[in-house]
Amino acid sequence: MKSLLTIITLLIMLTSGVAYAQDYLNDPVFGLRSAMQTFQNHEYGEAYKRFSALATIYPNDSRNSVFNFMAAKSLYEAGDYAHSDSLWDSFMSKFPTSRYLPEAHLFKGHCLYKQNKLIDAADEYLLAIEPDPHSKAAEVARNNLMPLVRRGLTMDALKSLVSRHPISSATEPLEFEIARQDIDNGHYRKGIASLQAFMLRFPGSREFKQAKMLIDESRDKAENQISIGLLAPVTGSFQEFGRSMVEGARLALKGNKDKSSDVELSIKDTGSDPIVAAKVAREMADEEPMAVVGPLNSEAALSAAIVLNERSIPMITPTASESGLSSIGPYVFQISPSIQQLGTAMGQYAVKNLKMNEVAIIAPDDADGRKISNAFAEVVYRQGGEVIFTAYYPAGATDFKAQIMPLHDILVARAAAQLASGKLDSAEIVDAKTHELLGKDDWPVNLDGLFLPGYADELKMLIPQVRYHVIRTRFLGSDGWDSPDLLHEVKNYVENAAFVTDFHPLTGDSNWSKFARAYQSAYGHAPDKAAATTYDAVQLILAGIARGNKSPEKLRDYLNQIEDYNGISTIVTFKDTDRANNAVGIYSTDGRRLGK
Structure with missing residues (x-):
């Protein structure tokens, strides 16, 4: 009898417990209080179930955003980062004006970080900072962002993040870090330009004094460092020619005998797209190169020429042959005749x-x-x-x-x-x-x-x-x-x-033979027109620099006087031609040069 009483007592207790457990669903206020208590007791799996149930049962309740927010947060605390990540997306989609949005971005950033999706995590931290940089969520996001900026993200990732948030003040540490890394990597002109832009954009920055100090320390080094830009289709349908352009330019720099200046090559991918070409031309101009070689085709060259001419940077396109390209402005030169x-x-x-x-x-x-x-x-x-x-x-x-x-x-x-x-x-x-x-x-x-x-x-x-x-x-x-x-x-x-x-390498020409052997040795295959004309374009720039023309304006004046330059790919004349080379060769079918 006693054992039967014990069993009945246990059944009553279990039944009442189930009833109590279900009571939180009958009233949203009581339910929220109960679910919060469960969360505070670190019972995150059960808390998620309760918040999720409340969100489903009371879709029109004024606290529905809280139910959804806490359901996602419970999963985060439970360590289910992938599921929590998707719930944060759902929350932001359902409640785009919620006051909890910065916190949602913050926790989504945490979830992505836990999944080793570092650039996406940094993106969410920036979104958490933007609405109110002085909020608690912004402070936590900034503290989590800085280690990523300084150690976890590549230079390309940092630049990508800045491009995603072009007018956000939250990118302040990223922009400083990009400039600092340029200085550390020896890109002094580029780094100085970036730091100067940073100081104009963030005059009250904590890094302002350090930025000024880095500029002062780098000025002397920048004086003797010269950058030549290369715009080439490294990816896309013309990437084979883009590779040739890169190889030709690097071979020209490798053979540079003028040691008075440190010349570096800065390469940007046009992707065979005129719109991309204009974008990367602007980026290139911000680096303040002495001159730019490229792009490959006429459509991309047209959009890049407009940008670079406006910024007073000489551009030599080695292969684009559309008539009138050089007439865009005094800083645009064409090697390939139309x-x-x-x-x-x-x-x-x-x-x-x-x-x-x-x-x-x-x-x-x-x-x-x-x-x-x-x-x-x-x-x-x-x-x-x-x-x-x-x-x-x-x-x-x-x-x-x-x-x-x-x-x-x-x-x-x-x-x-x-x-x-x-x-x-x-x-x-x-x-x-x-x-x-x-x-x-x-x-x-x-x-x-x-x-x-x-x-x-x-x-x-x-x-x-x-x-x-x-x-x-x-x-x-x-x-x-x-x-x-x-x-x-x-x-x-x-x-x-x-x-x-305009391009007919003669096997008996000693200059071409020497170039072709060096190219074959360096890259394991024969040079084509894109490689040869790019080589000539870079050599023209190097020759101008060696003669003391160490500003874009002086280099432009030097190029304007080029006449019958004997390149390895062709004869080049810019003087009195509106900067469009008109030197071509007439050849016989047996390979003899008949005239020019």
Whole structure:
């Protein structure tokens, strides 16, 4: 009987305990008090369950934000950081104007730190500081942020955080640390510029005196340190050329014989994107380089040129060839001639040197094809010659009869008129075997010159078809002809053809051979145009610095006087050219240089 009484007593006690445990759900005020007591007793798992239940049962209660906040905090105290992290996101989404928002960012930062997500943790600490830098939450966040700033985060991470909070005063310690690390790493000019910006932005900073002291200590070191910037597509669809630019620039610095100045290379990634190029150009300008080389292509070069010209920093683009880039301003220089300049040079050579009176054009039907054809035709007419026919073919064409036969017909009509007037010997158009007059489609016809400014793969098919249709002419071309593979395939169809290009390394040239050997030794592969022209651009800057031009303005004046600079990739002339190099080479199909 006694044991039965004991069992009944225990059942009553257990039942009443369950009932008591459920009472907190019946009243939100009592429930909040009960859940808080559980939390204060360090029963965090149970506290989470109670706060979570209250949040679900009373969604419209004025204390709902408190229920949600404490549920997330209970999980944090219980050590469930990943789950707590997601609850903080939920809280901030549900209650974007809550007065508890700074504390929510603070605890989310703690959760991320515990998960070793350091940059994201620092981001949350900054968000905890921003609303009220003098609050208790801001003080705790700042104390947790500083060890990350000084030891836990890389330079790139610090810069990323500052860029995420561009107008926040909370980034004060980050901006000082970035500048201090630049000084420690020997980037004195960059560090001084950053410290000066820091002092202007945070005149009341605790680090103000130290910033001033670092500037004073670094000035003498900065005097002899010069930075050359490089804007290149290190990532993205043109990263292979970006790599070549980096390698060419580094090789130029490696061979720098002037030891009077410490020259360093600062590289920024344009990612082949004009918008990114403008952004990193601004960042580069803030570092106050002596000059900048790049970007690779015309679109990126245009946006970067606007920024750097405005900041009075010389920019030499080694490969961008869009006409008019250098006209953006007096600090912009182009090494690669425009497609129009190639056409102009070929037209001048055809009429003036080869004494051609009548020429024709068959070109790709794209922007570059039309630009180079128009430039060629314009100069031919201006010098007294005549373009008797122009045709364009679509991309991917393999059969060029539609472009060749109309030209052949024009030449046949002229030959027929000459035959009728006795100016053409009929033996020219008689079959040697049958002694009969050939059909007009088979008449061999003559033309002084045929300009084919196409691409190598197209020219492999176009050139034999011109010969098949018995047009006897001297071929003229542009940089698409500068292909050993092409010239090998069409060697039986061309004789004394001439082409124009701005980059044609000659194997017998000692300067090129020396450069190519050094490049191969350093990087394990042969240099391309991007590497060679970037090398030349850096060498031009180094030559100016060695002659005492140690300010951007003096260096600009020096570059403006460059004439017939014998680079390893090309001849460079900026004098009297609106800073756009117009030095190109005319070459024969056997590799001989015919003119420039």
